[in-house]
Amino acid sequence: MNYSSPDRSALVQFQNVTKTYDGEHIVIKGLDLEISKGEFLTLLGPSGSGKSTCLMMLAGFGTPTSGDILLNGKSIKNIPPYKRNFGMVFQNYALFPHMTIQENVAFPLLMRKMSKAKAMKKAEESLDMVQLQQFIKRKPAQLSGGQQQRVAVARALVFDPELVLMDEPLGALDKQLRETMQMEIKHIHENLGITIIYVTHDQSEALTMSDRVAVFSDGIIQQIDNPEVLYEAPINSFVASFIGENNHMNGVVIALEGKHCQVKLEDGTNIDAIPINVQSIGDPTTLSIRPERVLLNPEPNQCANAVKAKVLEQIYLGDHNRFRIRLGQNEEFMIKLPNNDAIARIREGDDITVGWQAEHCRALDRI
Secondary structure, X not given: OEEOOOOOXXXXXXXXEEEEOOOOOEEEEEEEXXXXXXXXXXXXXXXXXXXXXXXXXXXXXXXXXXXXXXXXXXXXXXXXXXXXXXXXXXOOOOXXXXXXXXXXXXXXXHHOOOOHHHHHHHHHHHXXXXXXXXXXXXXXXXXXXXXXXXXXXXXXXXXXXXXXXXXXXXXXXXXXXXXXXXXXXXHHHHHHOOEEEEEEOOHHXXXXXXOEEEEEEOOEXXXXXXXXXXXXOOOOHHHHHHOOOOEEEEEEEEEEEOOEEEEEEOOOOEEEEEEOOOOOOOOEXXXXXXXXXXEEOOOOOOOOEEEEEEEEEEEEOOOEXXXXXXXXXXXXXXEEEXXXXXXXXXXXXXEEEEEEOHHHOEEEOOO
């Protein structure tokens, strides 16, 4: 399948790319992917899914076993990394400890034979962009982790590359600093209009920053789309479970009527849903429903689905509560509800009714 962004011209193209290291285990399986100029594309997936292998092949640190990679329509498969003119940001920063941060940022320009005076001036401008101009004479060891990562970003951007590759660049930072850096990188992308290809296993990071997200598993893109579509409309059970929180219930399709289907759960409960990966009556399926789409004690006729349940555990999280409930035979069903007086009165062991609209429940492939 070809994954392209139709509203912009392609900068990078993977054409039927396959990668294996030992001739037996295939890491990337026939990948066709287009990345548009000016796009922020994130490659997301668990460890071993193939996302970093794609980035390393694009960077030139690996070659496809078969297929080709094009830049502006021309093959780069045999071009060494240093001639690809890509900016790169890694998790470990890779800064020279004996240089000032201004010298670190100027280094790529000096390697491109720019005069030292001009390189240092351009490095200062790049550091100003990441709000570090006042620290230009410090060494990396005199900066915090977040500041060092800003230096790495400034160095990747200083020579005006047409493509910037980022491999888990925020993995070593704490949660609050990660979130701050996510927004800084997002704003830099928006202001400069550069193309960024970003690798992470953190789904919230991918949803926050990206124009599109490619979800990898087992060397294949399972789904690629903008963050909202990925979250609200996953096309299979892997994507539904990997992107955000998700409840799943196994059952069998017993009716198909237009855009809806009816599924009988293993405990005999019937649920109305939207058929995504089912075609006929008798198909096994796994239903997917987000915790925040579940209503507590809905009014009669408010929901297509209303089911009796028991509260097993309550988790207070400030602005909202999470409840683990037993729904039929499922003891891992989670609901997420905003904090209010009615929610505060619910206790573990209470019998409740939960409900949701059929449009929010997707019948996917069986887990």
